[in-house]
Amino acid sequence: MMKEDTNIQEFLHVSVLPDEVIEGLELKNKKVIVDCTLGLGGHAKLILQNLGDQGKLIGFEVDEDNLKAARKNLKSFGERAVLINANFSRLSEELKKLKVRGVDAVFIDLGLSSPQVDNPGKGFSFLREGPLDMRFDKTQALTAAQVINMYPQTELIRIFKEYGEEPLARKIVAAIAKRRKSRPFKTTTELAWFLEKLLKRKSHIHPATRVFQALRITVNNELDVLDSVLRQAVEVLKKKGRLVVISYHSLEDRMVKRFFRECAREFVNEPEKLTTTYLKPVLKIITKKPVMPSQDEITRNPRSRSAKLRIAEKL
Numbered sequence: 001m002m003k004e005d006t007n008i009q010e011f012l013h014v015s016v017l018p019d020e021v022i023e024g025l026e027l028k029n030k031k032v033i034v035d036c037t038l039g040l041g042g043h044a045k046l047i048l049q050n051l052g053d054q055g056k057l058i059g060f061e062v063d064e065d066n067l068k069a070a071r072k073n074l075k076s077f078g079e080r081a082v083l084i085n086a087n088f089s090r091l092s093e094e095l096k097k098l099k100v101r102g103v104d105a106v107f108i109d110l111g112l113s114s115p116q117v118d119n120p121g122k123g124f125s126f127l128r129e130g131p132l133d134m135r136f137d138k139t140q141a142l143t144a145a146q147v148i149n150m151y152p153q154t155e156l157i158r159i160f161k162e163y164g165e166e167p168l169a170r171k172i173v174a175a176i177a178k179r180r181k182s183r184p185f186k187t188t189t190e191l192a193w194f195l196e197k198l199l200k201r202k203s204h205i206h207p208a209t210r211v212f213q214a215l216r217i218t219v220n221n222e223l224d225v226l227d228s229v230l231r232q233a234v235e236v237l238k239k240k241g242r243l244v245v246i247s248y249h250s251l252e253d254r255m256v257k258r259f260f261r262e263c264a265r266e267f268v269n270e271p272e273k274l275t276t277t278y279l280k281p282v283l284k285i286i287t288k289k290p291v292m293p294s295q296d297e298i299t300r301n302p303r304s305r306s307a308k309l310r311i312a313e314k315l
Contacts, residue, residue: 014301015042024244024311030104035059036088041070060088091232102238109246126192126208144215149184164214237314286311
């Protein structure tokens with residue numbers, strides 16, 4: 001048990017873009033902050049340390065193991081830390097239960113926590129042998145093994161192209177379909193080795209990276225959930241409230257970028273009708289370009305290298 005606790009403390013020291021997150025949330029005079037992706041509580045701890053004594057953080061975490069660790073790591077903040085075992089797609093619903101009508105800032109970090117990556121039992125990493133699982137919420141039925149072994153070929157091709165941006169999706173799916181007829185895929189390393197042998201791709205990116213990303217997004221319905229939480233965040237934010245989002249791959253970052261632009265749009269031109277429709281924007285974009293980690297941070301924390309932070313403010 002002591003060994004596990006030591007690891008938890010170590011993970012807390014590698015929160016991505018910590019200074020930029022605190023600056024972006026603009027915590028001065030703010031009282032209620034939502035952390036939609038609590039993890040082990042690394043960012044949450046920084047937020048609470050920079051909030052006034054009356055400030056409160058409401059944290060969402062669907063992974064029970066992460067939540068247990070976060071409770072321990074945030075214990076010293078007492079009732080100022082309200083932690084909820086739920087997916088952030090239930091943001092509005094859970095705030096209503098707490099009788100919270102509006103919040104001052106919403107923070108979303110879309111990356112996996114270190115224990116999720118490093119724990120083979122969760123099935124996220126192709127570097128460590130574990131079951132093909134990839135569920136954030138263990139109560140749900142769908143696993144990565146079911147997707148890879150049971151989904152029709154046409155659906156797998158779509159998933160790998162759309163969610164993994166894998167250019168060799170057809171080749172990969174054809175090989176998977178042939179193999180799974182006689183022997184289904186059961187473990188992460190089994191699938192990773194199969195892809196490595198099939199693709200023989202020489203790159204700094206492992207041949208399994210895109211497929212594993214696509215499987216994880218599918219299993220957890222990540223893109224639909226992200227769209228939902230962004231829209232809910234705008235609704236629950238008070239005027240001048242900040243929405244701060246860190247994404248780690250192009251699909252997520254494009255979604256956040258487009259959503260911010262959609263909410264900040266002042267008019268729409270319709271050339272074919274020779275008309276202009278004026279809109280009432282609800283967000284102001286603070287970051288014209290995404291904020292990215294410095295080389296120093298990437299050296300200290302290599303997992304931060306693909307992070308992109310975007311900030312918008314409620315009008």
